[in-house]
Amino acid sequence: MPTQAKEEAVELLKDKFERSSIVITTNYSGLPVSEMTDLRRALREANVEYRIIKNTLAYIAADQAGKPAIKDVINGPTGVAFGYEDPLEPARALSGFIRANRSSLAIMGGEMDGKSLTSDQVNQLATLPGREELVAQLLMRMNSPAAGLVNVLNGPIAALARVLQGHVDNIQQQEA
Numbered sequence: 001m002p003t004q005a006k007e008e009a010v011e012l013l014k015d016k017f018e019r020s021s022i023v024i025t026t027n028y029s030g031l032p033v034s035e036m037t038d039l040r041r042a043l044r045e046a047n048v049e050y051r052i053i054k055n056t057l058a059y060i061a062a063d064q065a066g067k068p069a070i071k072d073v074i075n076g077p078t079g080v081a082f083g084y085e086d087p088l089e090p091a092r093a094l095s096g097f098i099r100a101n102r103s104s105l106a107i108m109g110g111e112m113d114g115k116s117l118t119s120d121q122v123n124q125l126a127t128l129p130g131r132e133e134l135v136a137q138l139l140m141r142m143n144s145p146a147a148g149l150v151n152v153l154n155g156p157i158a159a160l161a162r163v164l165q166g167h168v169d170n171i172q173q174q175e176a
Contacts, residue, residue: 006057013053013061022087023070024094024110024122028052028079031105039097039105046093049082069116073109087112088125095126 002010017023028036043050055074062070083090091110098105110117110125117125129137 017065024081072116091125
């Protein structure tokens, strides 16, 4: 018979799973308390929520939230990073923390858009450029053919202008 506290925990996890754009699971075993505190602080600064969960309650919440892929990446002592906005930010924050602190924290996997992610895929997400940078690159690539066309069309006119200016300069030199 489930207790009231467990039902509330399942409801809370279900809500977090439904609202999150990405869920990243980690194995925190062997992590000292001071490092766990630093991890939570670093993730909070990146607008990422980190919680230690009970696996059985998380399985129930994942089923209720309609995200069964989460169950594929929960195994052993599990801490979960919830990202609610940019899905790249939690991956960057976790990878950056692990790299900067040489932490024993291990990324086990993740869930994004109903699909489970391996730890390698989560690490690849961390290396992708941000949304603003991708939009800037896209706009630059969209603009480059138009700029090239303008240069090509402007070439003969500019050449004609240079020839005419040279001719005017020659006439002025002959008169002087």
